[in-house]
Amino acid sequence: MKERAMSNINRRQFIKMLSSTALLTTSHGVAALSRKPDSSGRVVIIGGGFGGATCAKYLQRFDPMLDITLVEPKQRFITCPFSNAVLGDLRDIDSISHGYDAHRKRGIKMVHALANDIDPAKRNVTLNNGDTLQYDRLVVSPGIDFRWDDVEGMSASMAEKIPHAWNGGPQTILLHKQLQAMRDGGLVIIAPPANPFRCPPGPYERASLLAHYLQQHKPKSKILILDAKPKFSKQALFMQGWEKLYPGMIEWVSGTEGGRVTRVDAEQMTLYGELADHRADVINFIPAQKAGVIAFRAGLVDNTGWCPVDQRSFESTLQPGIHVIGDASLAGAMPKSGFAANSQGKVCAAAIVSALHDSHMPEPSYVNTCYSLVGPDYGISVAAVYRYSKQQGIYKVKESGGVSPMNVDREFREKEARYAHGWYASITSDSFG
C-alpha cells in the first residue's frame, strides 16, 4: 500500500484490515479473530488491582465495542484493604481474594502474565510469556514498589523475616503466622514510612486490629509504633479509640521524638532509632514507597519516584498515549488508596473513551472514603469529594469531606464499622464484579 493511501485511512483501520485479511485466509471463523472485528480501539491495562480492574470494567461499560485487555499476573487478587482484618483474625484470606470471571464475562481479555516492558514509540507491551500486545491507549496501574535502600539493613530478602505486609498476599499470611506464633507478653513493632505512601490510615488500623487480636489471645503483649512522621491520618480518632478499647496496649512514637527508624537488624530483630534501640518479637517494617517497577521501565516516573499525569485524564505528562492511575500516579489532593484508584479508574476510562471517539469529556468528579476499623464494632472514616482545575489539578471541594466526629456514642461507631464492611463488599464488586 502506498504511503499516500495510508494517510487517508487511520492506522487503526489499516491494522484492522491487515489482521482481518490475514486471519480470514487461515480461519473461517470470525470468532477466531484475536481482535474484536468492529472494535473502536485497543486498550491494554497493566495491573488488575482497584485502579486497573475498575478502569477495564468502566471502559467496557462506556463503550462495549472497545477491545480491552487486562494484564495481571495473579489469577486472584488479594486486596490490601481488609488485610488488617485478616491479621486481626476477623476475616480469612479467601474473603479478601477476588478473581476476574466477571471481567471475562464482559468480554475483557484477561492475560495472566507480567508486563516486562513498554515501547511507547511502537505502542506495545512485552510480556514475560514472550507475547507482545499492541495498543492504541495504555493504562498503567502498577501500584507500589519499595525503597529498600532508604534505611540501612533493609532489603527485599529481609522482608521474609520482618514482613511489610503492604501488598495483600504472601506477606499478609507471613505476618499473620508470626503473630499467631508469638508468645504472650511479646512486643510487636509497626514502623510506618514517611509520606506519601499507600493507605495513610492503614498502619494505625493495623495497630488497632492487632491490639484486638492480642487482647483476646495474648493480653500481656504490647504494640509499639515507631513512626517516621510527626502526625498521622485520623490521629485523634484512633487515639481516642485506643484509649477506650485497648488502654495501655499501644504506644506511638512520633518521628520528631525518636520514632524514625535509621537502621534495621532483622537477624537481631532490632530496630535502631535516633534515641533508642528496640528489640521486638514481631516487626512489621513498612518501607518508604515509589511507583511500581514497570512505571520506571517505561519512563513514566519523575524525580519524586511517582508518575506525573494530566490530572483530568491521567495521561502521562512524560509519555503521550499512556495513562497512569492509582497509587503510582501523582493525583493532586487525592490520597493513595484503593478507593481513590477506583475513582481514578472511572475518570480515566471516560477520558480514554472520549479521546478515542473524539467526543467531549464531562468535567471529572472524584471521590474518596477511607474507613478504618479501630475494633470489630468500632469504625471511623475520612472522606472527600474532589474536582479538577487547570491551576490546582485535583483539589478537594472545600465544603466537602472531613473525618468522623470525636466523642460520639457507641451506636455511631458501630454503624461506621458496619458500613466499613459494606463498603468493602461494594467496592470489590464495583471493581472486580
Place this chain on the structure above:
Amino acid sequence: MNTRHLSIPTTLLLLVLPGTAHTVDISPGAMLANSCAACHGTDGNSPGAIPSIHGKTADFISKSLKEFRSGERDATVMGRHASGYSDEEIKLIADYFAGLK
C-alpha cells in the same frame, strides 16, 4: 447478524467498510453518579450493608442528598459527601439513577 454464514469476500467487505463507527458520549450525570458506586455498588446495587440506591426515584435521591447536605437528616458519612455537590449536580445524579434500567 451471524457473520459465519457469509462468504469470505462479503465478510471481508463488511469488516473494512467504513460506517461501523459509532459515537459514545459520556454524560455529566454518569460522571458524577459513578462516584457513588464505590460505596453503593455499581449502578447503585449494593451487595452489602450500605443501602442500595438503584431503582430510587429522582425525587427521593435529590431530597435525600439535600437533607444530608443541610444536616437535616442524620448521617455518618453522607453529609461529608453531599456537601461536595451543587443543586444542579444533585439533579444530574438523581436523574441519572432514576433513568437506569
